[in-house]
Amino acid sequence: MKAVILCGGLGTRLREETEFRPKPLVEIGGRPILWHIMKILGHQGLKDFVMCLGYKGNLIKEFFLNYEAMTNDVEIQLGKSGGVTYLGEHEEQDYSVRLVDTGALAGTGARIAKVQRHVGNERFMVTYGDGLTNVDLSRLHAFHESHGKLATVTTVRVPGRFGVIDSAPDGTVERFREKPTEDAWISAGYFVFEPKVFDYLWLNDDCFLEREPLERLTRDGQLVAYRHEGEFYPMDTYRDHVALNDLWSAGKAPWKIW
Numbered sequence: 001m002k003a004v005i006l007c008g009g010l011g012t013r014l015r016e017e018t019e020f021r022p023k024p025l026v027e028i029g030g031r032p033i034l035w036h037i038m039k040i041l042g043h044q045g046l047k048d049f050v051m052c053l054g055y056k057g058n059l060i061k062e063f064f065l066n067y068e069a070m071t072n073d074v075e076i077q078l079g080k081s082g083g084v085t086y087l088g089e090h091e092e093q094d095y096s097v098r099l100v101d102t103g104a105l106a107g108t109g110a111r112i113a114k115v116q117r118h119v120g121n122e123r124f125m126v127t128y129g130d131g132l133t134n135v136d137l138s139r140l141h142a143f144h145e146s147h148g149k150l151a152t153v154t155t156v157r158v159p160g161r162f163g164v165i166d167s168a169p170d171g172t173v174e175r176f177r178e179k180p181t182e183d184a185w186i187s188a189g190y191f192v193f194e195p196k197v198f199d200y201l202w203l204n205d206d207c208f209l210e211r212e213p214l215e216r217l218t219r220d221g222q223l224v225a226y227r228h229e230g231e232f233y234p235m236d237t238y239r240d241h242v243a244l245n246d247l248w249s250a251g252k253a254p255w256k257i258w
Contacts, residue, residue, distance in 0.1 A: 001141075002119050003046045005037060006108055007129040008054020016238045022056040024129035025063060026241060029248035032063065033235055034129050036255065038095065043258035044137040046125060047095045050118045052102045052111035061099050067092075091258075109207035116198050126191040126209075132244070132255040133232045135190055143226045144192040150222040151197055153214075154190035156232040185225065188232045231255065 011023030018026065024034035038049060053060055073087040098118050102111040112126060123144075135154055144152040187210075200213040207213065217223040231254040235241055247253045 001046060001123055001125060002048045002050055003041050003125045003127065004050045004052060004112060004115060004119065005034065005127055005129050006052050006111055007034065007060055008052050008057065008102055008104075008106060008111055009108075009129075010055050011130070013237050014235070014241060017241060018055075021059050022054075022129075023235070025059060026235065028132075028235075028241075028244045029253075033132065033244075034060070036132055037127065037129065038092070039258045040133065040135075040255055041125075041127075041137070042092065042095060046137065049096065050098045050100060050115050052115055053099055054102055054104050054106060054111065057099075057101055064097055064099060103205060106205040107208035109201045109209040109211075109213045110203055110205050112209060113198060113201040113203050113207065119195070121195045123195070124193055126193060127189045130235045131189050131232065132235070132253075133188055133190065133228065134230045134254045134257055135188070135228045135232075136230075140190065140226050140228075141192060144224075147224045149224050150194045151214075151217050152192040152224050152226050154188045154228050155185040155225045156188045156228050156230075158184045158186055185227060188228060188234075190228075 005024070007022060007024045009023060011018035011026075014023060014026065017023070024037075025032040027033070028036055034051075041047075041049075051060060067090075068086050069084070071090040071092075075085040075087055077083050077085075098115075100115050100118060102114040106114070133154075133156075140152065140154060197213075197217070200216050201207055201209070214223060233240070233244055233247075233255065235244060244253075248256075
């Protein structure tokens with residue numbers, strides 16, 4: 001099974017970092033968040049990746065083209081008959097990465113449609129290049145297999161960012177609840193799709209997966225939600241970026257399952 005990763009967005013809410021590089025290359029603990037996502041998937045057996053490139057996609061290409069040199073010690077023999085020898089092996093020896101330019105302004109659905117030839121006629125995963133989770137892929141895939149529909153979306157409980165104060169009519173504080181979790185669920189991405197999902201997508205840049213394609217799948221009864229009770233960390237803002245780096249530095253990153 002191939003894993004399609006959406007890497008083409010502008011990342012406007014993280015402009016402090018994305019002015020000079022694409023969001024998937026913004027670093028957590030000295031490594032791009034894209035690397036962390038690949039490690040989450042690769043550790044669980046998904047090692048065949050298709051990257052949907054867009055904004056500053058050339059920098060993602062450069063990252064992978066230079067990957068061997070940047071992750072190994074290197075011996076360089078100077079001169080006309082010189083060469084390069086990589087000393088040692090990184091843990092990503094059997095990863096396959098396809099880098100596909102899907103356009104600077106294409107919607108998420110259009111980007112997926114544009115990599116159909118690389119996915120082929122087989123089940124595949126899709127996720128975004130900015131979200132970290134400890135989702136158990138074996139359970140997710142078993143759930144998808146069990147319902148027989150075209151699409152599964154991973155959902156997580158709505159996280160609370162602020163404490164809540166319950167008070168009486170006269171203002172007396174009755175209870176303080178620290179960052180409660182609402183009984184609501186949101187998409188965390190990490191989709192599993194059957195190849196017929198491509199019938200719901202189109203190549204024009206105005207195709208956004210989260211709009212008409214998922215709405216049509218819902219109307220047709222072909223979209224099922226998998227409830228992930230574990231952790232999910234989106235990196236939407238600079239505050240998120242700082243928090244993720246703090247978790248990594250403290251050795252408390254729940255998504256580090258490898």
